Amino acid sequence: QVTLKESGPVVVKPTETLTLTCTVSGFSLSNPRMGVSWIRQPPGKALEWLAHIFSDDEKSYSSPLESRLTISKDTSKSQVVLIMTNVNPLDTATYYCARIRQEFRVPAAVYKYFDPWGQGTPVTVSS
Amino acid sequence: DIQMTQSPSSLSASEGDRVTLTCRASQSIGTYLNWYQHKPGKAPKVLIYAASSFQRGVPPRFTGSGSGTHFTLTISGLQPEDFATYYCQQSHSAPYTFGQGTKLENK
Numbered sequence: 001q002v003t004l005k006e007s008g009p010v011v012v013k014p015t016e017t018l019t020l021t022c023t024v025s026g027f028s029l030s031n032p033r034m035g036v037s038w039i040r041q042p043p044g045k046a047l048e049w050l051a052h053i054f055s056d057d058e059k060s061y062s063s064p065l066e067s068r069l070t071i072s073k074d075t076s077k078s079q080v081v082l083i084m085t086n087v088n089p090l091d092t093a094t095y096y097c098a099r100i101r102q103e104f105r106v107p108a109a110v111y112k113y114f115d116p117w118g119q120g121t122p123v124t125v126s127s
Numbered sequence: 128d129i130q131m132t133q134s135p136s137s138l139s140a141s142e143g144d145r146v147t148l149t150c151r152a153s154q155s156i157g158t159y160l161n162w163y164q165h166k167p168g169k170a171p172k173v174l175i176y177a178a179s180s181f182q183r184g185v186p187p188r189f190t191g192s193g194s195g196t197h198f199t200l201t202i203s204g205l206q207p208e209d210f211a212t213y214y215c216q217q218s219h220s221a222p223y224t225f226g227q228g229t230k231l232e233n234k
Binding site: 046048063096111112 | 128157158159161163165169170171172173176177180182214216218221222223224225226227228
């Protein structure tokens with residue numbers, strides 16, 4: 001069974017650095033067809049994609065947040081870590097990690113989707 | 128970045144109804160479009176990927192269609208468990224943006 005579990009601080013002060021960890025089980029981060037994304041949902045708002053990382057270490061970030069985000073993985077620990085610097089109250093949200101599944105179709109299409117997701121971890125930015 | 132726009136933002140319907148949710152992309156994304164269902168306090172769940180492919184275990188009353196910039200999710204015969212928020216998301220190119228969601232409410 002594939003599961004993902006997010007962990008991190010519940011409260012962070014403005015200007016501090018937020019470190020979130022996604023621990024996965026049931027699949028390997030070295031599997032070439034897999035990746036992990038981070039997504040968040042501020043209270044009452046929509047889902048917002050933040051970043052992803054694949055087994056070959058390919059990374060991508062949300063354009064508005066790119067300067068503040070760093071994603072990395074530790075395959076031996078089955079963990080993906082997201083670091084967000086200089087947080088502010090607008091970063092208050094539930095943060096999810098999700099496995100990226102890739103389906104390869106001829107001739108050269110690769111369809112990606114998020115499945116499954118973790119339960120999410122709430123983070124409040126407040127002094 | 129590709130912008131995704133969903134309509135309506137909310138929809139009131141009754142059990143047994145057939146409803147159609149719409150998602151538009153700011154540029155052509157082929158069929159690189161996914162649909163998710165999200166209930167409060169729960170993890171989002173993928174329903175449809177590649178615009179029209181069913182995820183295993185998803186009831187056949189959920190159908191997706193479209194290509195290019197215009198996509199739809201149709202739910203035929205609403206069940207009580209279908210009242211939730213639905214998001215489209217493009218996987219054509221990073222950043223993999225979501226729409227703002229359609230909240231489906233019980234009339």
